[in-house]
Amino acid sequence: xxxxxxxxxxxxxxxxxxxxxxxxxxxxxxxxxxxxxxxxxxxxxxxxxxxxxxxxxxxxxxxxxxxxxxxxxxxxxxxxxxxxxxxxxxxxxxxxxxxxxxxxxxxxxxxxxxxxxxxxxxxxxxxxxxxxxxxxxxxxxxxxxxxxxxxxxxxxxxxxxxxxxxxx
Numbered sequence: 001x002x003x004x005x006x007x008x009x010x011x012x013x014x015x016x017x018x019x020x021x022x023x024x025x026x027x028x029x030x031x032x033x034x035x036x037x038x039x040x041x042x043x044x045x046x047x048x049x050x051x052x053x054x055x056x057x058x059x060x061x062x063x064x065x066x067x068x069x070x071x072x073x074x075x076x077x078x079x080x081x082x083x084x085x086x087x088x089x090x091x092x093x094x095x096x097x098x099x100x101x102x103x104x105x106x107x108x109x110x111x112x113x114x115x116x117x118x119x120x121x122x123x124x125x126x127x128x129x130x131x132x133x134x135x136x137x138x139x140x141x142x143x144x145x146x147x148x149x150x151x152x153x154x155x156x157x158x159x160x161x162x163x164x165x166x167x168x
Contacts, residue, residue, distance in 0.1 A: 001121050004156075005088050008128050009047070011152055012040060013081045015135075016074040018147045024074050030141040031134065037071035039135050043128045044070055044080050050124050051087035053097060054117050060100035093118030129155055 016024075024037045031039065045064040053059030069076040099115040102108070133153030139145055151159055 001093055001118055001125075002088050002091065005047070005121055005125055006085055008125055009081045009084055009088075011149075012043065012128070012132070013078055014149075015147055015152070016040070016078050016081070019074060019144070021074060023142060023144060025072055026142070028138045028141060031138040035071060036135050036138055037074075037077070039131045039138075040077050041067060041070035043131050044077065044084065046124050046127055047084050047088070048080070050117070050120050051084065051091065053120070054091055054095060058098045058100050058112075059115070059120050062100070062102055088121075091117050091121065093121060126155070129153060 019036065024040075025035050027033050027035055042064075045067070046061050049061055049064065050059055070080055071077075093116065095117040097115050097117055097120065099113045099120065100110055101113075102110050130153075132148075136145075136148055136153040139147055
């Protein structure tokens with residue numbers, strides 16, 4: 001699982017090395033007025049919260065810092081990925097943790113659920129792929145589809161399905 005998370009982050013890192021800052025920070029109608037950088041920040045902050053939560057024993061994706069440096073600077077985003085790659089290596093995927101989330105609009109009710117670092121790592125991977133698909137749609141609309149490969153933003157099960165269908 002750690003290998004898959006690392007591959008996922010390296011795929012994002014490849015995009016960061018190739019996208020121009022103006023494209024990274026431009027608001028897109030296809031992205032509902034957000035930017036590629038904001039989606040990258042969102043992805044990376046989930047991974048960051050997983051790593052830090054593995055130390056505290058509680059993981060809460062609601063407590064993101066929303067660090068504008070990640071969404072405004074591809075260089076800072078790359079540095080963040082490099083830190084995450086090291087942090088993910090330290091994870092014990094068998095470790096039990098509490099997942100904390102508030103699923104109300106007024107912020108009035110925290111819920112705690114038993115989970116594990118491995119389960120939350122799987123969630124971060126799936127969450128990332130989902131946002132990568134959104135990013136890819138934005139890149140296509142901006143005429144920048146060539147900045148990612150064909151598997152960027154595509155679930156592993158979908159890749160397997162497509163490959164098996166072609167093999168038949």
